[in-house]
Amino acid sequence: MTQTPPPHGTPEHPRVAVRGDARLDIDPETARITITVTARGKDRRHTLDDLTRRxxxxxxxxxxxxxxxEKLETGAFSLTPELTPSGRxxxxxxxxxRVHITAVxxxxxxxxxxxTRIADLEMTRVNGPWWGLRPDSPAHAEARRxxxxxxxxxxxEYAAALDAHLVALVELADLGAENTAPPTPAAPRGRAAFGGAPAEPAPALDLEPQRQTVYAQVNARFIMSPPKL
Structure with missing residues (x-):
């Protein structure tokens, strides 16, 4: 009958603990931009009509x-009165x-x-793009592997240095695999704000995708055969 090595280290079955790291640099899968539509006027109803139309x-x-x-979402909406300086x-x-919209x-x-076409619209502000990967991107699984x-x-390699070999895996701890690209970069590309409609269509922006970095780390503990010291 074969005896199972204990999960803890012993002189007969020493334990070796290591960390495995991986880093992948890959092209992004999505680009997110935020759009802010605004309107301003003395009449509340007219302001709301302009905002709705835009x-x-x-x-x-x-x-x-x-x-x-692939995704179009409306965020916060606000219609705020501005009082005269006295305010009394x-x-x-x-x-x-104001209406905030996110497009992916x-x-x-x-x-x-x-x-460019969104930025050409009157009283509309564009920020972005922010490049990213989908949560279920195969890149995360590949980094973990x-x-x-x-x-x-x-x-x-540690076991071989002692003229030994691995016998069993006793623990594998995931330290996380995540996209480390900042969610809100300090200087996003393609940022624009326009207050009125242009006379003719503006040329399309040339946006170069920013490669994404995916990290994965694991802790692993193994039982190895007795070393030859």
Whole structure:
């Protein structure tokens, strides 16, 4: 009957603990831009009408790109009165309306044109793009596989240095595999803000995708055969 090695180290079955690391640099899968539609006027209803019209225009333009825009979400909406400087009589000087929209694109060929066309719209601000990977991207699994292989290889090298070999794996601890690209870069590419409609269509921006870095780390503990010291 074969005796199972204990999970802890002993002179007959020493334990070796290692860490496996992996790093992948790959092309992004998505580009996210944020769009802020604004309106300002003395009359509350007219301001709301202008904001509604501009918001509808942005959404229709985004939907015209079909599958290239894989996610389109409306965030915060606000319509705020601006009081006169004195403020005592509650007299309203103007109304300020704002809608925040997020668009995620997976077609980088269409991205430059889409960003420019949105930025050309009146009272509309564009920020981005922020490049990224999907949560279920195969890159994360590949990084984890490479980290495990690195841990096994390192443990084998330690065992070989003692003229021994690995007997069993007793623990494998995932330290995480995540995209480390900053969610809000200090200087995103393609940032634009325009206050009025242009006389003619602006040329599409040439946006170069920013490669993403994926890390994975694991801790692994093995039982090895008795070393020859």
């Amino acid at each position: 918001n509808h225009h942005v959404l229709e333009l985004a939907r015209s790109y079909g599958q290239a825009v 009589s509650e007299k309203i000087r103007a109304h300020h309306g 694109l997976n077609d980088f060929t269409a991205l430059g044109e889409f960003t 490479r980290a495990v292989h690195a841990a096994v290889q390192r443990a084998r």
